[in-house]
Amino acid sequence: MSQTHTKDEIIRTVTDLVATEFGRPAAELTPDRDLTSVEGADSVKVLRSVARIERTYDIELEDDQVFGFKTIDDVADAVATLLAERG
Amino acid sequence: MTGLTTEADSRDGGPAELPWRVLPDYQCFGCSPANERGLGLRFRHTPDGGLACTLAFDRAFESYPGVVHGGMSATVCDEIMGNLLVLRLGVxxxxxxxxxxxxxxxxxxxxxxxxxxxxxxxxxxGPYTAHAQITDAAGQAVVFVTGSYQPVTPEQAKARMAMSDDEVRLVDEALSALRTD
Known part of the structure; x- marks a missing residue:
């Protein structure tokens, strides 16, 4: 992806991908929701979500970031930073 | 042997014929049917222009008890991505x-x-980017891989691979045929 992405767009995309992997309605996943509190959440679902986010944006998140994500906003910030660095 | 199999399914677009078959002593660890210690991967086209294969590993490829060594899944993904690019680009x-x-x-x-x-x-x-994904029987993705690849000219192939002039020519002809398909 070479186009620019606003933070809101990234949050929407990340929310949709996480909601799909977690099997939960997107409306349930607010940007500041602690992902560990989501019903059925586990580390595999987080990793699978991260993999799909990386594929969607063609980016590579560092593992120390990945295992530190608490919220969708954390993920979106990391994605936005990488996309901004890529230009 | 790995017990690797290839099965047609609803995503099947027909068998993929790799250009390496023209080599009389083709021993690729990943995809040669002649390498008794290899994976013997057989690929099939997918309707969306990709490649697919099925895989199952026996204990010869074990890491922790009951767990397939991670290098094997990476190898399968490398093989399928590389061969997809070869078939798609003819290089x-x-x-x-x-x-x-x-x-x-x-x-x-x-x-x-x-x-x-x-x-x-x-x-x-080039460089070319390809993606591979391994999914389990339930359809859940368990491995995601992104690979980068560089094209190899016939001259580079001759310099870096153990092939005779005739073998280089055979492969180049097979690749040329892919480019004109």
Missing amino acids: SVFTTSMRTRYVEPLAIGATYHCTASTEAVAGDT
């Missing part, structure tokens, strides 16, 4: 990097499905 490619995201370990004896895709098209000069 040999060398892997220059791979990024592997392991989501869940593969289980010994279980059957998995691997698919590859790329947006590269004939005429692109």
Whole structure:
């Protein structure tokens, strides 16, 4: 992806991908929701979500970031930073 | 032997015939049917222009008890991505990097499905990017890989591979045929 992405767009995309992997309605996943509190959440679902986010944006998140994500906003910030660095 | 199998399914677009078959002593660890210690991967086209194969590993490829060594899943993904690019572009490619995201370990004896895709098209000069994904029987993705590849000219192939002039010519002819398809 070479186009620019606003933070809101990234949050929407990340929310949709996480909601799909977690099997939960997107409306349930607010940007500041602690992902560990989501019903059925586990580390595999987080990793699978991260993999799909990386594929969607063609980016590579560092593992120390990945295992530190608490919220969708954390993920979106990391994605936005990488996309901004890529230009 | 690995117990690797290839099965047609609803994503089947027909068998993929690799250009390496023209070599009389083709021993690729990943995809040669003649290498008794190899994986013997057989690929099939997918309707969306990708490649697919099924895989299952026996204990010869074990890491932790009951777990497939992670290098094997990376090898399968490298093979399928590289061969997809070769078939799509009609050029040999060398892997220059791979990024592997392991989501869940593969289980010994279980059957998995691997698919590859790329947006590269004939005429692109490289480097090329391809993606591969291994899914379990329930359709859940367990490994994601992104690979980067560089094209290999016949001159580079001759310099870096143990092939005679005749073998270089045979492969180049097979690749040329792919470019004109």
